[in-house]
Amino acid sequence: MAVAVLTGIVAIAAGLAPGGSVEANRETSPAPDSTEQAVERILATTAESPSPDRESSTATAVEPPPAAEPAPEMVADVVAGPEWKDETVRSGDNLSLIFKRAGFDNGDVHEVVYESPEGKGLARIYPGQTISFLEAPNGKLAGVKYVASPLETVTYLRGEDGKFSTERIVREPEVRESWTSGEITSSLYMAGQDMGLSQVKILELANIFGGVIDFVLDPRKGDTIHVVYEELYLDGEKYRDGDIIAASFTNQGETFTAYRYEDSVGDVSYYNADGVSMRKAFLMAPVDFTRISSNFNMKRLHPIYKTTRPHRGTDYAAPTGTPVYAAGDGRVIKAGYSRPNGNYVFIQHGDRYVTKYLHLHKRMAKQGQRVAQSDVIGTVGSTGAATGPHLHYEFLMDGVHRNPRTIHKQLPKAKTLPKSEMPSFLEAITPASQQLAALQSGNHLALNQASGEAPQR
Template identity: 30%
Template sequence: MTFSCNQEKSKTRTKKTIKKEPIIKDYGFTFNDYNVVRDTLQSGDTFSTILEAFTLPDSLKSHDVTEKIKDSFNIKNIRAGKEFITFSDKKNKKELKALVYIQDKTNYLVVDLRDSIVVQMKAKPTVIKRRTVAAELNGSLSETLDKLGVSTALAPQMAQIYAYSIDFFKIQKGDKFAITLQEKYFENGDYLGVEKIEACYFEYKGKKIYAFPYKLSENQKYFEYYDEDGKGLKNMFLKAPLDYFRLTSRFSRARFHPVQLRWKAHNGTDYAAPHGTPIKTTASGVVERTGYTAGNGNFVKVKHNGMYSTQYLHMSKILVRTGQRVSQGQTIGRVGSTGLATGPHVCYRFWKNGVQVDPLRLKLPNTEPMSKKQKGSYLEYIKPLKKELDDISAKTFKEE
């Protein structure tokens, strides 16, 4: 069959592309199925006031919902400024189907009203990723971490780890560090921050100071940081049992007592501070005794190990009990003037091998030393961690 040149050309078909609404899923709901409103709690808002803006599905009452919420969540903990999301019927926007209260980046409360009242605390799925990074300071530590894509919240953590070893006000451009860390992400890849530090070093004044978190026993509640030789980075004792104080009387073998008005030994160090100031135990240990005497007033005595003990006198309030394990820096009482005292202060007493001594003149140890067995296990544990730090350092700084 032949066609003439004049044959009518076929008509061009125009195809229309229908844009599909993107499917949005979050917090266990498909947003497209509901009328969704994101809102922020205002001062004075409660779950009851939120529910009052809606009608509930048949047979459900506002009181029943709030009572059910109480079983899973302390409703007094909701805070102004926090976000919440309401899911209502698409046709009847006043009919509430579900409510989500966002507690923080990870945790949220779901109040599902679709069939019955179901209340659950949930957490968004997260993943942990591990990496080792190294860098030379260029600007502040926070700025350098930010350039590495690491949370700047790590800077104060590192300052705390090295509080007894490095003056972070004096670190400078050219100082180096390396760190192995675990970081948390949402499943969609959004970064949540640092979950854990596995190992690190900071090169300060030309010396590498390593830090590895480690527990000497399974019963130990918190990690302590040790260097590559098993020596603790943290001093075993704080310098004083108070954060803010005025030293009013030193340890002395002959002091004129301000109440008894006679010369006698003063086997302690007096720190004056306002009534109610927190008193902290200067080292970890076990509360050996608490009580009251006419001279000491309310007191607490802590045994730290076979060699050292400390005692804290004239408290207005005792906050620990005999036999309780306490951590360095834990508040064990409040400053007062009970017993023989002319004003609010704490008399800090220090024993070494059963003899009271002056802690301000004593060369105190770092964290309690490891036993031979503990040190062997520790050195085996840190061997691969230290190698990772050294390897990335060699790779990062190879051009120098």
């Protein structure tokens, strides 16, 4: 019976506990209690002086003996217990449906979303997220808890004035440094998987080196990769990957190195050891991890028309639907369909350069649209005069077709950090540079000692 009394008291506490946004109340009132603090405070008060209303309304609501005072762990169990009713956001759900499943109506939705601080954030929900509801003893909605992500929880609590306040809790993950090395046997993708890198990290690695390496043609068996990166942990378990701190790729005997650096104005990018940006004016290839079916050849025999026609570009064979990227920043000057080209997109880059993308399955850019490097402008297909799914890619400089594989040597130089920035840059990358050197030499012991961490891979 004491447990029943305690549960009722806690329900009242949770329903009446004042809460609010720390930011909103900073000037007018002290910081409000958290949900758990409010429950603990009211529980302690009730244990000394039980509510007269509770005594008069039920014969069993008597003052509990001192030994019945709840332990802290009991309070925590009650707060996280059955009072909060969890609802998982389903595909096609809206707030009205979710509130209805929990036993509440559109009036409650309006109160929380439009009358509470930051309430409109609750409208941005996605399948798989959790929304929890707290019901007061009188059946009214006392609180809503929205788990936006493992790192962020927002709680809306009804106060004594009947209005909802907001409490936002943002957790900071633990950052751990990790590193790995690998060797190309067939492709960057397979090597990355063997190294334990996620697909996202493999694609990020390709983006970093995309201005100096064509990952379709350039990699060779025996090429080596070294990566120093962050991993984020929550409660001792890996939550997700963090940033790549530094990486090196040795391709056919030539080593390319990249370091992550935030400059004095807050811009983050990757640079080589000399402070030259890894981001070039154009990508070496507008698709990733595919194979070339036909190289640049001015006397190529056309596979359909069986005549010798100039092949003023490079064909990247890939499955239908493979994303096609804008090779550089620019404006779409043409996007349409023709019988020989199929679906196509032409992009103007400044005054001198044009890139063309033919035989697309889908166009995802419109004429006049501005695009940035690596934006998806379409997908690989076999429209027009094509024998199979592939991207035909052309590069024109001053109106003349150039070999996309070699033109990069004639393109403008990449951005370089100013001399005033170099001392800070060199100081910032020194630890990562030492780690890469240890990885490249195979001296993992030195790497572990330098970082003060246990061996990784």
